[in-house]
Amino acid sequence: MVKKKKKAKKVKKADLxxxxxxxxxxxxxxxxxxxxxxxxxVLESRIVILQGKLRPEEETRLIENSMTLIGNIKGFQxxxxxxxxxxxxxxxxFNRIRHNIARILVGEQDAITIIGPATVVKEMKQDPKxxxxxxxxx
Amino acid sequence: MIKIIRNFAKRLFSGxxxxxxxxxxxxxxxxxxxxxxxxxxICQDWxxxxxxTVSKVPHETREVQVKEKxxxxxxxxxVEFKLIDTPGIATKIDFEDFLKFGLKKKEAQERAxxxxxxxxxSIKWLDDMDAVIVLIxxxxxxxxxxxxxxxxxxxxxxxxxxxxxxKMDLKKSDIKKVRxxxxxxEVVGISAKTKNNLEEFYEELFKLIKKAx
Numbered sequence: 001m002v003k004k005k006k007k008a009k010k011v012k013k014a015d016l017x018x019x020x021x022x023x024x025x026x027x028x029x030x031x032x033x034x035x036x037x038x039x040x041x042v043l044e045s046r047i048v049i050l051q052g053k054l055r056p057e058e059e060t061r062l063i064e065n066s067m068t069l070i071g072n073i074k075g076f077q078x079x080x081x082x083x084x085x086x087x088x089x090x091x092x093x094f095n096r097i098r099h100n101i102a103r104i105l106v107g108e109q110d111a112i113t114i115i116g117p118a119t120v121v122k123e124m125k126q127d128p129k130x131x132x133x134x135x136x137x138x
Numbered sequence: 139m140i141k142i143i144r145n146f147a148k149r150l151f152s153g154x155x156x157x158x159x160x161x162x163x164x165x166x167x168x169x170x171x172x173x174x175x176x177x178x179x180i181c182q183d184w185x186x187x188x189x190x191t192v193s194k195v196p197h198e199t200r201e202v203q204v205k206e207k208x209x210x211x212x213x214x215x216x217v218e219f220k221l222i223d224t225p226g227i228a229t230k231i232d233f234e235d236f237l238k239f240g241l242k243k244k245e246a247q248e249r250a251x252x253x254x255x256x257x258x259x260s261i262k263w264l265d266d267m268d269a270v271i272v273l274i275x276x277x278x279x280x281x282x283x284x285x286x287x288x289x290x291x292x293x294x295x296x297x298x299x300x301x302x303x304x305k306m307d308l309k310k311s312d313i314k315k316v317r318x319x320x321x322x323x324e325v326v327g328i329s330a331k332t333k334n335n336l337e338e339f340y341e342e343l344f345k346l347i348k349k350a351x
Contacts (some may be wrong), residue, residue, distance in 0.1 A: 056290030060261045063229055063287070067254040070231055078230025081283050118230035127281050128319070 016120070016135070017045070023052035023109045031058050035065055038115055042079055043069075047116035047133075052109045053083045062115075075119060082124040082131045085111030161219040161350045162266055163208075166292075167273035168284045169196040169226030169253075172304035175330035176273060177205070177223040183336070184210055189223055195239040197253035199225045202263055210347075212340060217347040224263055225256030227284050264291055269298045269350035271343075276303035276311035276327065281319040289320060298349040300342050303327040307334060 019041050026034045035058065041048050054062065059081070066078045114124065114131055123134040165173040174190045181189045190203045205221040231253050236246035270292050274280045280303075292299050300323075303316040307329035317325045326342050328335045 056287060056294045059283075059287040060264070060291055063227065064258050064261050066229060067231070067257045070254045071251055077232045078228070081229055083283065083286065118232065124283070125279065126283065127279075 017047070019046045019048045021048055021050045023050070026050070026052075031055075031061055034058060035061050038062065039065055039069070042115055042117050043073065043076070045117055045120055047114065047121060050113040050115065053085060053111040053113045077118040079115055080118055080121040080124045081113065081115045082126040083111055083113045084126065084129065084131050161217075161268045161347050162222055163219040163347065163350075164222045164224060164263065164267040164270045165273060166224055166260065166264075166270055166288050167226060168275065168282060169228055170194075171226065171273040171275045172330045173226065173273045174199050174203075174223055176271070176302065176304065176328070177203070177221055179330050179333055179336060180208065180221065181205055184208055189221065195236060195241070195249075197226060197228075197231070197236075197249060197256065199223060200249070200252040200256040201225065202256075202259050210340065210343065212344065215344060217344055219269075219347055222263065222267070224260040225253065227257050227260050227288060228253075229284065231257075264295065264297075267292075267297055269300075269346050271346070272299055272301050272323075273304050274301060274316050275305050276313055276316050277305045277308045280316045285319075289323070298346055299323060300346045301325045302339065304330055307332045 021038075021041075026037060029037065034054070038048060038050070039062070062079070062081070066076075069076050070078055112131075114133065116124075116133070120136060121133055122136045125132040125134070165177055167173050174192050177189045178192065181187055185205070185208060189205050190199055192198060202225065203223040205223075207218060208221045209216065209218045231250045233243075233246040233250035236249050237243065241249065272285065272288055272292070274285055289299065289301075301316065301320055303311070303313045303325055305311050306313065306327045311327075313325065313327040316327075324342060326335070326339050328339050
């Protein structure tokens with residue numbers, strides 16, 4: 001009996017995509033559209049590099065949203081998120097006032113936020129000055 | 139109009155209850171930071187009973203646990219609060235992580251599902267807290283986005299916070315790293331497991347509850 005040799009299926013691996021999002025793209029959005037936009041990209045397995053940062057309540061909303069999707073979207077395990085900013089480097093009153101005025105005028109642009117799906121990003125190591133991304137082997 | 143009246147009534151009643159001394163004290167942090175261990179230590183010291191179970195497996199606490207009327211008395215001072223232990227907040231959950239701890243696939247999947255719901259519940263409770271203890275595992279990098287997000291949310295809501303660096307009984311624990319990561323907060327180093335330095339913690343807890351009143 002001749003055994004049929006099974007042809008090894010070549011699984012096409014999706015390319016790693018990094019999406020840079022300027023702050024202007026979310027500057028005039030409310031919380032829900034902002035979260036939707038970011039989650040939409042993350043669900044496409046993209047790593048989003050956002051100029052600026054989300055408000056604290058938006059970060060928790062993003063986490064809540066991710067938790068809701070785990071179990072409802074096949075293979076989705078949540079997100080990795082990290083923010084680096086120079087906020088808090090100089091605690092002098094003048095600099096705090098200057099920073100707050102800038103934030104009111106142009107938003108939270110003085111930071112970088114990285115958001116990626118946990119299936120792609122294994123870990124994000126961060127300290128106040130840098131973020132290191134450890135990716136899962138594909 | 140009804141909404142405005144309802145909100146006014148809610149604020150009025152919450153104000154009245156707050157004046158009566160019912161401070162809601164929340165325990166927040168990442169999974170396995172030692173929230174339930176510390177909550178148990180407090181409950182053992184002042185009520186003579188445990189609050190919840192602790193485990194090496196992450197996400198052991200998957201539902202908010204409340205202990206009504208915890209009373210602390212020290213040097214003629216007395217504070218009373220409602221202790222609220224919350225599930226650890228994480229940004230990702232993979233049921234396969236639980237398999238490493240010997241759980242069966244079905245148990246692991248169920249735990250993961252409950253853990254996601256627990257995280258949502260923890261976040262929802264943030265609005266109700268009068269004061270919060272943020273537990274940080276001092277044996278690992280304290281500068282995690284979960285810790286930053288929790289502290290950022292509490293600052294935005296103007297909720298008084300005490301940062302507790304836990305697991306100080308471990309050799310690799312470093313309170314300086316915790317203080318360095320969050321210089322704007324008061325940090326107390328303890329070991330909830332060995333009950334080391336709980337005296338200093340209780341001193342700071344008195345101050346925190348007073349701030350919340």
